[in-house]
Amino acid sequence: MSVLLTGGAGFIGAEVIRLLLEHGEEDIFVFSRSPNLQRLDELADKVQLIRGDVGIYSHVLNAVKAANPDTIYHLGAMLSVPSDADPASSFQTNVAGTFHVLEAARLFEVPQVIFASSIGVYGGGIEGDEIGDFAPQRPFLFYGATKSFGENMGHFYKRKYGLDFRGVRYPSIVGPGVRSPGVVQFTSWMIEESSLGRPFTVTVSPDIQVPILYVKEAAQGTVDLAHAPIENIATSIYNITGPNPTPSAGDIAAAVKAQIPDSQITFEPDPELDMLRAAIKQPNDDRARAEWGWNPEYDIDRMVSELIAELKANPHRYT
Numbered sequence: 001m002s003v004l005l006t007g008g009a010g011f012i013g014a015e016v017i018r019l020l021l022e023h024g025e026e027d028i029f030v031f032s033r034s035p036n037l038q039r040l041d042e043l044a045d046k047v048q049l050i051r052g053d054v055g056i057y058s059h060v061l062n063a064v065k066a067a068n069p070d071t072i073y074h075l076g077a078m079l080s081v082p083s084d085a086d087p088a089s090s091f092q093t094n095v096a097g098t099f100h101v102l103e104a105a106r107l108f109e110v111p112q113v114i115f116a117s118s119i120g121v122y123g124g125g126i127e128g129d130e131i132g133d134f135a136p137q138r139p140f141l142f143y144g145a146t147k148s149f150g151e152n153m154g155h156f157y158k159r160k161y162g163l164d165f166r167g168v169r170y171p172s173i174v175g176p177g178v179r180s181p182g183v184v185q186f187t188s189w190m191i192e193e194s195s196l197g198r199p200f201t202v203t204v205s206p207d208i209q210v211p212i213l214y215v216k217e218a219a220q221g222t223v224d225l226a227h228a229p230i231e232n233i234a235t236s237i238y239n240i241t242g243p244n245p246t247p248s249a250g251d252i253a254a255a256v257k258a259q260i261p262d263s264q265i266t267f268e269p270d271p272e273l274d275m276l277r278a279a280i281k282q283p284n285d286d287r288a289r290a291e292w293g294w295n296p297e298y299d300i301d302r303m304v305s306e307l308i309a310e311l312k313a314n315p316h317r318y319t
Contacts, residue, residue, distance in 0.1 A: 002027030004069040006054050006101065007076030008047070011178060012116065012170075014039035015219030016073060021046060023223070029067035031060075032076065039177065039317050054097030064104040071112040071226055074101045080120060081181035083143035094146035102157045102165075114226045115154055115167030117237060119211060119283050120144035130284040133239050141183065151237050158236065166225050167237040168218075171283060174303045175215030176310045177318030183273065184280075187212050187252055188307070194256050194263035195308045203270040206250030211283055213242040214298040214306065221294055228292035235291060239283035242296045242303075246282040255300040259308065 003020060007013045008030035017040060020028055028046070030037070033053045037044035050066060052059030054076050064072070076097065083090035098115070105113050122131050123138035137148045147169075154165035172184040176192060186202045187210055193200040204210075213221075221240045247255075253265045288294035298306075311318065 001025070002029065002067055002069045003071045003073065004029045004031055004063060004067040005073040005075060006031045006097075007116075008032060008073070009037050009039065010075065011039075011175060011180070012173060012215060012218050012222065013073070013075045015175075015215055016075070016222055017047060018043065019219055019223045023227075027067075029063070029069065031063045031067075041314065041317050054100055055092040057096075057100045057103075060097070060100040060104045061107070064101075064108050064110065068108070069110055071114060072101060072105055072110055073114045073116075073222065073226070074098060075116045075222075077116065077146075078143070079180045079182040080141050080143040081183060083146065084141055087142045090142055090146055094143070095149050098150040098153055102153055102163070105163055106157065106161050110163075112164040112166070112226065113154065113157075114222060115150060115165065115237070116222070117147045117151055117167045117169045118144065119169050119171050119239065119241075119280070121148040121151065121169065126281065128281075130282045131239065132284045133235055133237065133287050155236065164230060164233075165236060166233060168222055168225060168288075169237065169239045169283065170218055171211035171213050171241045173215050173218050174212050174307065176307050184210050186249065190253060190265050191256050191304055191307050192311060194260045194265065195311055199264035199266070202249055202253065202265060202267045204249050204267070204273050205269045206253065206267050207248050208273075208280070209246040209248045209282075210252070210280060211241045211246050212252070212300070212303070213240065213296065214303045216306075217242065217296050217298055221288070221296075224294065225288075225292055232291050235287045238288040238291075238294070239285045240288050240294055240296070241283040241285050243299050244282060246280075247300055252300060255304050258301070259304050
């Protein structure tokens, strides 16, 4: 049995690999355009690296043929800020890249594809205080539009070709060493910068509520979904999230201040980001809990303390 990860050397991918190794997986292939196995640290020699770009069909075909995987974890993507800055590149990576992965899975008879989606697929106009799995998708950002298209392509491949297509919609992921720019990456950066003794400016209002999830739990949920019995999977694409109720940016700053009293976090809201007020609500993850046992345990204080401890213990992974 083997697995292939696109974006496997990245933020969530490295944690997924750690879990797969703990589960006894031996044939793990990492497919990446610009691979940096620094996050894997001492585990880097336990994976096989395939260089390539998901936006180039032949690269994906070659990778899937070489790995011959039972599962593809499709985690590679351009995030929100670069996607809005360069929609053409985002389309090539996020939309065409996902199509290439799905087609390669069909052609080489890969049984299962796990897709990394985002609560960015939603937008305004959702009634109530929560966002359910089947809430209307009206994304504000191009990134969200690409993820919505990816979800629907996966549903098509599941219906037409019998592919075991599953996915998770992540909220803002909190963890060490976030480098890719994103609209809500401040949830990690305010903790990391404060732990390094540097001031940090948050570009949204303190009352903006931001659903968050610690990176290790995001990886655990992704692997748990892949391993869940197929007869339990009724929804296919699931919201997963951490603390409930949704914390505000100010709540996260307060949690940092409690553990790093001399932290210097200031707020200078960007008016263009005020859209988050309407776009981000508490995701409802009841279906993930009921169908495959999703059960997050990290609150804000634990996220802050573990991120600080990880940076101190393994600074070489994140520089």
